[in-house]
Amino acid sequence: MPLPREDVDVTTFLRDKYAIVGVGETAYTRGSDVSTRALATIAVRNAMLDAGLKASEIDGMLSYQFNDSTFSPFIAGDLGIRLNFYMDVFGGGSSTEALIGIAIGVIEAGLCKTVVIFRAMNGFSQVRIGGTGVRAAVPVSGDMLHGRAYGWQSAGQMFAPTFMRHMHDYGTTAEQVAHVRVAHSHHGSNNPKAYYKKRLTVEDVVNSRMICKPLHLLDCCVETDNANAIIVTSAERAKDLKHPLVRIRGVVGRCSKPRADMHYQTGPISTVAGRYARDILWPNAGVGPEDVDLTGSYDAFTFTTMLQLEDYGFCKKGEGGRYVSDGTIMLGGKRPNNTSGGHLCEGYTHGIAMVIENVRQLRHDADDSCPIGPDGRRQHTYDYREGGCRQVRNAEVSANLGWASPGTGSAMVMRRG
């Protein structure tokens, strides 16, 4: 069944040609007390304000969801945006980078000029991302008869056999991956927006109650209510806008292992889709892992961050446990991951907030508690103590590694300037 990938045509003509010019979000809460339509409207408006773009300057819209959110025509209509292109797609994690690729494609094809991408969810108060409530009440039919019928339903339950096999194959330990939560909790403590701001220890993680082996409670991300939005346009149009340019170097979208619906049919199951995606991402971007200053490796769970960093080549296969536990991914380390606190601490957004964080990092404008100078920008101290700075010094190149499942992932490289 698995076919060898043909040589990928490298799309160098699009490298650096498009940029992310606006980012915005709502607060991260458990109880937004408003509809996903209202959340999306606020997030898109904040991204427009951030970019300095008027409604008449946006003509494309993309969103993604799991039957749990609003649609582009409502949001565009509510904000007075007339659309030349829109599409609302099904999907969760790994959608953001893939939709950025689609945005580049439709602009390049002449369908529209400037695209807003949003994800809005009441992931705690309406349709719980963890799978309880309305998600657990859905009739079990079709492919679900081969999975959900066995009490195998939540993301944690479904990914756990992959994590377990990695521990079996490579000796990865619970303590090693707990360092992901520790790092992200430190980062979250320096993010005023983060839902969880308390710094945690490895002992906190491995002593938290077991959810489904090998996942402890604190290996799992938070469920929150929020919306996020980003605006993509050509670098040419972006050059007059107010922020330092953040260019898109390369994208890979929803790249999959064989038989992505039951990816475990083809081993090694301890290898994830990043193993395939990296052969598209790095040639498209014209850089390699060693060129990257900070990462946004999807942290639905501590393990997902580790597996992706490993399979995208930030360390040798099997050494992900060491990589995430040796200080590399902490602020102040060689290559910090999820400096916002990520899904484990900031809030759960299906990946889009991790792109927003890296855009701010590449602008050298992480929204921490550092004082704002006369030019309206934060004067970063690079003091990463609790409650302090979270700006990565001299951040030039970032990589976002989006995760849908062990079988599917997306990724993007961005650069400053």
Next chain:
Amino acid sequence: MISAQYLGMPLEINDLDHENLDYFAFCAKHDFRLQRCAACKLFRYPPTTACPWCSELKSEWVSVEGRGIVHSYTEVHHAIQPAFKPYTPYLVLLVELDTQSGKPTKEEGLRMIGNLTRPDGVLAPKSDVERVGIGTHVRMVFTDIAPGLALPQWTIDEGAAGGRPWRYGE
């Protein structure tokens, strides 16, 4: 349309889902069958309209021995579905069938999700859960749910050889 309740979940197979109707009807007779491709002769799982190796549409249902080895697993302590809570911790097993293991390439196999159960198909007690890990030999049993619908499940294959399984934290 087959419609039934199992551990608080509504299970359904609609009339158009011929592959699953056939698969689960054989399971209901405790006769485990998979589709074998008429062209390349490979078995496939899950039940589908085409062969994932050669795209052939023709296939026949052939009995397959219900024996395999635990390839990975999770031990669920926090159940999502309320009716599973009394059975925690329960095991979700990823079982690789002995049939066609390592074929057509060495990393492939027929891998199925299922629970560790007692021989009568009821979720296994903690004393059995604690004996199973990666490498455990298991044999198929069935949980009978409704006419035309039984779920394939797994119990420890006590007669099989094999060393101590790999278990989390041991």
